[in-house]
Each structure stands twice: as C-alpha cells, then as structure tokens.
Amino acid sequence: MSPSLVMFLGFIAITLWITWWAARRNTGSNAYFAAGRSLTAWQNGIAVAGDYMSAASFLGIAGIIAFQGYDGFMYSVGWLVAYLTVLLIVAEPLRNAGKYTMADVLAYRLSPRPVRAMGALSTLTVSTFYMIAQMVGAGALVSLLLKDAGLGYETAVIGIGVLMIVYVVFGGMLATTWVQIVKATLLMAGTLLLSVLVLRHFNYDLGAFFDAVGHVSYTDAQGNRVTQDFMTPGLRYKPPYGALDLISLGMALIFGTAGLPHILVRFYTVPDARAARKSVVWAMAIIGCFYILTTFLGFGAATIVGRDFIAGNGGTNMSAPLLAQALAGDLFFAFISAIAFATILAVVAGLTISASTSFAHDFWTNVLHHGRERREGEEVRVARVTAFFVGAISIAIAIVLGPNANVAFLVALAFAVAASANLPVIVLSLFWRRFNTAGAVCGLATGLASSLALIVLSPSIMKAQAIFPLENPGIVSIPLGFLGAVIGTLLTREPEAERKFAELSVRANTGLGAERAAGH
C-alpha cells in the first residue's frame, strides 16, 4: 500500500469516528442543524476557517501564483479582507435574528414563502458552484495520486461523495464542524511546514527567495523560453480589460463571503452574537496567516518546481503537492496530498449540510408546509434525504466535468453569484426600513440571473467570441442585484414589512429573543 493511501485512510478513519461520536449526540433539529448552538467561539472560528480554506485556497491559489505570479496573490488578499464585511455587517445580526439559514433573517419581516423559496434556490446554486470546484480539485488530486493504487478518477469521486453523505446524514452539523476543525489544523500545519521548507531551500534567506521570484523562467505557449518577474502584476489580468476584471474579482471576493450560505450557517452554531463575533476574529487570524503563507506556496512552486514541470504533471491545481514532493520527497507529498484531500472532503461536507438545511428548513417546512413540521423530526429527516441527493448529483456532475479548470477561479464564480444575489437582500433587509418582499424576490432573482448569464457570456465559457469581456461578472451583477432589490421595493408597498422593521432592529441589535443554546 502506498503511503498516500495509508494517510488517506487514516484521515477517513478519524472523521468516521467523529461522525459516530456526533451521531449519538444528535437529538432534534437544533442539534442536527446548529450543533445545539453550543460551540465555543474558538471552535467555531477554526471551523469557519476550515470551511473557507477550500481546495480553491490551498490548491487553486498556489496554482495561480505558480503560473501567473502576483495576480494570484490578489485572491489571497480579497479572501481575507472579505471577513470585515462578515464581521462588521452580517455575523451578529444574523445570529441574533435567524434560526438555521440565511433566509430566516429575510423571512422575519417579509412574506416568508416567496422569500424562502428564492433564498433556497440561490443557496443551492451557490453551493453547487462551490461544490463543482471542490470536486474538480479532488479529481485532479486523486487521479495524480492514487493512480498507482489502481484508483481511477471516477472511483475516487464516488468515494468522496459517499463519505460526505455519511458525515452529513449521520453526523449533522456537529460532525461537520469537528471534521472542519481537524482539517483546518492539519492544513495550517502542512502549510506552515511547506513554507519553512521553501525558506530552507533558500537557506532561510528571504532576499534570495524573492530574487528567484524575480527571475522565473518557463516555456510559453509558443514554445519560447521566457524569463519573467513574477512579482509584477498583470501576468494574468492583461489590458485592455485586465484592470476592470481585477476590480470585478475584488468585488465578488469581498462582498461574496458575506453571502456564502455555508459560512453564514456557521454563526448559528454558537450561543450568542458575541461568540459569533469572536469566532470571526479567530477565523480572520487563522485565514490571514494562511493566505500570507500562500506567498511561499505559490512562488515556491514557481521557482523550485517550475511551471513546465507542473503543467506536465497534473496541471495548475497540483502546484502545492508537487512542491512538497520536490522539497521533501514522496512521503511529504503523500502527507500534503492527504491534507488537500481532507480539505476537499471537509468543505464538501460543509456545503452539503448548508444546502440540505436550506432545502429542508426553507423550502420543505416553510414553503411547502407553512412553517409546521407535520411530525416531530420531519425537518431533520428531509435534510438527510436532501443531503443524499445533493451528494449523488454532485458526484454525477463531477464525473461529467473531469479535472480541468483552475479551482480558485471556479470558486470565484460562486462568490460572484453569492455577492450578487444574497448580499444585497441581506444588507437591505437589515438596514432599510422600506425594504419589502417584492424587493427581496426581485433582488435575488436579478442577482442570480445576471451573474449566471454573464458567466455564460464571458470568455471562460464562450472563449474568443465572448459577448461580455470580463471573466468575473461581479462588477456588473452586484450593482444589478442591488438595483433589482431597490426597484422591486420602490414599485410596491408593504406596510407590514415596514412595521416589523422595529422588531428586527431590536432583535438584531440586542439579541433579545434570539435562539438559545441547548441546555441553558
């Protein structure tokens, strides 16, 4: 048995034990969907970081930096700064006013059924986009790694899918959270170790490291040998539209995080708004350190491994594992790959639970059955069945797609959808008295439709014949999402929604009437 397989199996054993342990504690909806709201701030903070540092961060960013230098680091910056939007605007009101999902906050003031139906739709869309990216990463990783063990891409994707279904169906939020915590710790340890090894390669001389980054040579598309300064911006985002694309990417990153369903649901797992705030700070500390270290992962792969070798051995997404192999041999390669695998598994589980929670709580219970469970425990049962289907569908999509695009880029598209559809309605419902149901439905619909349409019309899908010149739709679709919400609101009047603004405002700002932790 190869060392990578042993490490994979080791991680799987640990996570299954966590799932078994959590399954015995899952009694009732609060426990299943929100871990009984009993996590401490640091536990949730690490779990937020774990949910966030996906295959896109570890494999994707390292790959973009390794191939296009500085421009890849822009992803790192945006993904940390994004947490200020979460911290300052969204986390605490959400914890105070919601129950299990993003749509809970909207449903307070607005007519619940249309708002929840749209909220569930956009949650499922964002989660699916995100999931595709993770599965592509998993595919690339596994097809490179386990080819000796006789495991093909398809078998591996099915394996990941089945594991994720097991975590979510049996373990619920508690198991998912602990899987995140284990994974985040491993990921940080691996990243730190890898960075130290990169520095050791340059005899711990930062100057020598950056010098090498200044002269990276590789073979370009025409087969010419070129040497470039990888610290210089503009290797990915070139004129005429590069600057706009970069701004558009930035908008999606910093406004998208606060609209990501699998991040938002994490704030329901802590006892109160204060703990939610503290968990964001914990997450920012961990995530920030991680993203600064992507400097070493990405530039290290560019200088030590080299673009040409990576391109011939698994592609951009394999930069970090290949760097590990170049620095410390096959065993370390297996260790880093196992971490990447754990990362994907954990994030996919987090995505699945937020998607299935939204379907069960928003759509099944509140849209179809007017907010009432017909039988005790029905909501949890529906969520489990949904998790099964979400898993099955994502396995199918991942097998159809195969490992090609850069996963950081794919995830950026999920951020664009979240920023365009979810963020406008969350912010407006919290801060604008006049906001109403028509505005929310209209905002969610325009944000969702415009971001999806622009992605289809963009160079990433239409290549040279692209109608929309930018890869990132955010710069157009985020304002459109806001505009849709404002116009929808102004065209209608809903005195009830305005009257209940006082209630939402009091709840959001004082925590009065907020969902309590179990056992308090």
Add this chain to the structure above:
Amino acid sequence: MEQQPPNTDLTPVTGSATDVAPLGRGGQKPAHELTADEDIDAVEWDRLAALADFKALLAAKRRFIVPATVFFIVYYFALPVLVGYAPRLMAAKVFGVVNVAYLFALSQFFVAWLVALLYVRAASRFDAMARAVVDQFKARPR
C-alpha cells in the same frame, strides 16, 4: 427601580420549563419572573425601539461601522485600481525585487486585522449599551 440580576434574558427556550415558580401573588409579575412564553408575547418591540437609549445604541454603532466599512472598502479597492491603472508605480522596486504592489497587498492583511481589533473593542461597548437598554426596558412598568 428594582435591581435586576445581570444578564437576565427575557426569552429562554420557548416551551421550556419555567425557571421561576409562580409565587401566587396578585397583579403583574416582575419582568424577571415571567415564563418564557409569557415573555415572548409581552416584548413590545416598538416600545423598545422607541427608547432613547436604544436609538443611542444604533447611533453609536453607526458612528463606528459606517466609517470603518467605507475605510476598508476604499483601502481594499485602492489595490486593484492602482495595480490596474498605475502599473508603473506599483511595479516600482522597494528592496530587491519586492515592489510596491506586493507590499501594498501585504499591508491589506495587517489593516484588516487592525480594523477587526478596533471593532471588537468598540463592540464590547455596544454590548454593554445593549444590556443596559434591555435592563431598562424590563424594569419599566408595562
């Protein structure tokens, strides 16, 4: 005015057992003796929203959050804007091959951490104000 125990929450889990046994007095119970169900119905959101101290809380939060948000958004977008439209400035080398663009990007991390720390400090003040508003609200006769 009656002394309230600190951190008394108006609304424990709906439908849970009461934490205070009924005492058999006539008339209105004091706020802290209400059961969860009685209490949820009794919260007059509009009356609380109209309290001067609640408005002061909102104003205090606004005074911090609005400028902080504007600041971090402007500081953040300065990076892609400058990288896109002032490439020569951003490519200027500071030491070795380390250029302005990289240092500016790196500074974003520290600025984000700083804003977060300042917010956490301000927020503990907001927590105290919110507690005071709730206590004051509960102490008032209905």
